[in-house]
Structures are given as C-alpha cells and as structure tokens.
Amino acid sequence: MDPLLLIEWWWIAPVAAGGVAAGGIGMRRRSMKSGRRLAVDAARHDLRQAQQLATERRMAARLARAEYARVSAERSARRATPEQVAAAKRMLREKENDAKAAAADVRAKQVRLSAARAALPAASAPRPLERLQAEHDAITARWMRYETDASLQIAYPAMTDVKQPATAAYLRAAGAAVDARRAASGKVTTPAEFAAYRDAVADLERAFEAAEYAARVQAGEAPAAPTWQDAAQDMLSRSAEAFDRAAGAAASAFAAWNERKQRPDKR
Incomplete structure (x- = not known):
C-alpha cells in the first residue's frame, strides 16, 4: 500500500472503532430510556442488594461465632455462666440461619436476573412496565367482579367485607400497589422503582388469592386450612397406623417362623 495513503487514512480505524462503541452505548441508552431493559436492570439492582445483605450477614455470623468461642x-x-453460653449459642445459631437465608436469596436473585435477560422483549413487544401494569389491572379486574356482580356478592360476601382479615390484607396490598405504580409511572422509571412496583404486584396477587380462598371457605366450597392441632393429631394417627401395620407384619412373620420350626422334619 502507498505510504501516503497510510498517512492520509491512519485516523479512520480509531474513529470507526469509536463510532461502533458510541453506537453501542447509544443503543443501550435508547434501550434504557425506552424501558426495554427495565426488568433486567431491576433484577440486577435486586441482586446487588441481596449480595450486600449476604455479606453483612456472613460478617455477623463470624462475629457471633467469635463471641460464642470467647x-x-x-x-x-x-x-461466665451457663446461661451466657446458651445465649451466645442461640445468637450464633440465629446469625448462621440468617446468613444461609441471605445466601439462598442471592441464588434466587441470580435466577431472576437470568430469567429477565432471557425474557428481554423485542423492539416491538410491550415493555416490562407495560406488562407489569397489565398484570396489576388483571388482578384489579378479578377483584372488581366481586364488587360489581350481585350473584358473587351474595355467594361470597366475605370478599367485600372489610372486617375479614384476608379482605383487609388485600385492600392494604392494593393501596401499596397503587402507590408503587404511581411512583414507577414517571418520565424516567428507575430500577428500584420498577422492583418496588413488581414486588407490590406480586404481594397483591398473593393477597387476592388468600382473600378469595378465605371467602370460598366461608361459603363452604373449600376446606379450611388445618390448624397445628389438626396437623399434630393427623401425624399421630398416621404414626399409630404405621406402628399397627408394622406390629401386625412382625407378628405374622414370627407366627410363620414358629410354625415352620414346630413342623416335623419329613426327611
């Protein structure tokens, strides 16, 4: 190649590379501005917070372990008294459980981030905030059926009775979801605002399911959740039945063995 051409065009490669990088940054900024990556950014925000909490709890567990040793x-x-040793041991167990829970939460947040990346919407698809608002509206529509349908009001009066604990919990969750939606519906939605709204909608759905189940229980359409006494009694009954079966099998085996032993040898 002509050396003069090299001298004249030496600047093209760096400028082209810079243009590609700037184009990539510009595309990412447009994606962030449009909200296409909002779910990914929110999941990454959650993961960072979970990792920070896990680090703090690991340190707290180490301190509790050192205190127990001391x-x-x-x-x-x-x-030191035995009570002080027992208290230090309880504290150590509590801090270790907190650290394990925080580590599990980090793994869950990593899975959420991977899922958000895999579900990154196409350019023409609804944005994560739009999908989340649609989920919110769908839950509200399910609730409004009980408010506006006279037959449902008669069949399930607990769904509109604010004195019912499950219904009151749903209404509180509904208010929190509305507040979170308002905060996330500004000109620029931050990952933290989207994450708060996402969690509020998830809480709202769980509260609605609980209220609906409680209303169906009162209407006699669903079995009530067993109390701990019922669960304990059921476990004791199952244990007794298993013991009886085992004892019966052992008695039968012993009787068969005894019969074979007493049978005369015909050889």
Whole structure:
C-alpha cells in the first residue's frame, strides 16, 4: 500500500472503532430510556442488594461465632455462666440461619436476573412496565367482579367485607400497589422503582388469592386450612397406623417362623 495513503487514512480505524462503541452505548441508552431493559436492570439492582445483605450477614455470623468461642472460653475459666453460653449459642445459631437465608436469596436473585435477560422483549413487544401494569389491572379486574356482580356478592360476601382479615390484607396490598405504580409511572422509571412496583404486584396477587380462598371457605366450597392441632393429631394417627401395620407384619412373620420350626422334619 502507498505510504501516503497510510498517512492520509491512519485516523479512520480509531474513529470507526469509536463510532461502533458510541453506537453501542447509544443503543443501550435508547434501550434504557425506552424501558426495554427495565426488568433486567431491576433484577440486577435486586441482586446487588441481596449480595450486600449476604455479606453483612456472613460478617455477623463470624462475629457471633467469635463471641460464642470467647464465652465458652470464659466458661472454662469459670468467668461466665451457663446461661451466657446458651445465649451466645442461640445468637450464633440465629446469625448462621440468617446468613444461609441471605445466601439462598442471592441464588434466587441470580435466577431472576437470568430469567429477565432471557425474557428481554423485542423492539416491538410491550415493555416490562407495560406488562407489569397489565398484570396489576388483571388482578384489579378479578377483584372488581366481586364488587360489581350481585350473584358473587351474595355467594361470597366475605370478599367485600372489610372486617375479614384476608379482605383487609388485600385492600392494604392494593393501596401499596397503587402507590408503587404511581411512583414507577414517571418520565424516567428507575430500577428500584420498577422492583418496588413488581414486588407490590406480586404481594397483591398473593393477597387476592388468600382473600378469595378465605371467602370460598366461608361459603363452604373449600376446606379450611388445618390448624397445628389438626396437623399434630393427623401425624399421630398416621404414626399409630404405621406402628399397627408394622406390629401386625412382625407378628405374622414370627407366627410363620414358629410354625415352620414346630413342623416335623419329613426327611
């Protein structure tokens, strides 16, 4: 190649590379502005918070472990009471459980981030905020059926009775979801605002399902959730039945063995 051409065109490669990079950044900014990556950014925001909390809880568990070792040593030297050792051990167990829960939450947030990346909408598809608002509207529409349909009001009066705990919980969740929606519906929605709205809609759906189930229980259409006494009694009954079956099988086996032993040898 002519050296003069190299001199004249030496700047093209850096400028072209810079243009490609700038184009990529511009595309990402347009994607962020349009809200296409909002669910991904919110999931990444949740993951960072979960990782920070997990780090804090791991450190708290290490401190509790060191404190338990110190109190145990003090007890060996008869400078600490058994109650102090027991309290330090309980604290250690609590902090370790908190650390395990935080680690599990980090793994869950990593899965959510992967799912959000896989579900990244196409350019012509509804944006994550629009889909979330549609989910919110669908839950509200399900609730409004009980408010506007006279037959449903008669069949399930608990759904519109604010004195019912499940109904009151739904109404509180509905108010929280409306507030979160209002905060996330500005000109620019931050990942934190989207995450708060997403969680509020999830809480609203769970509250609606609980209220609907409670109303159906009162209407006699669904079995009530067993109390701990019922669960304990059921477990005892099952254990007794299993013991009886095992005892019967053992008795039958012993009787058969005894019969074979007493049978005369015909050889």
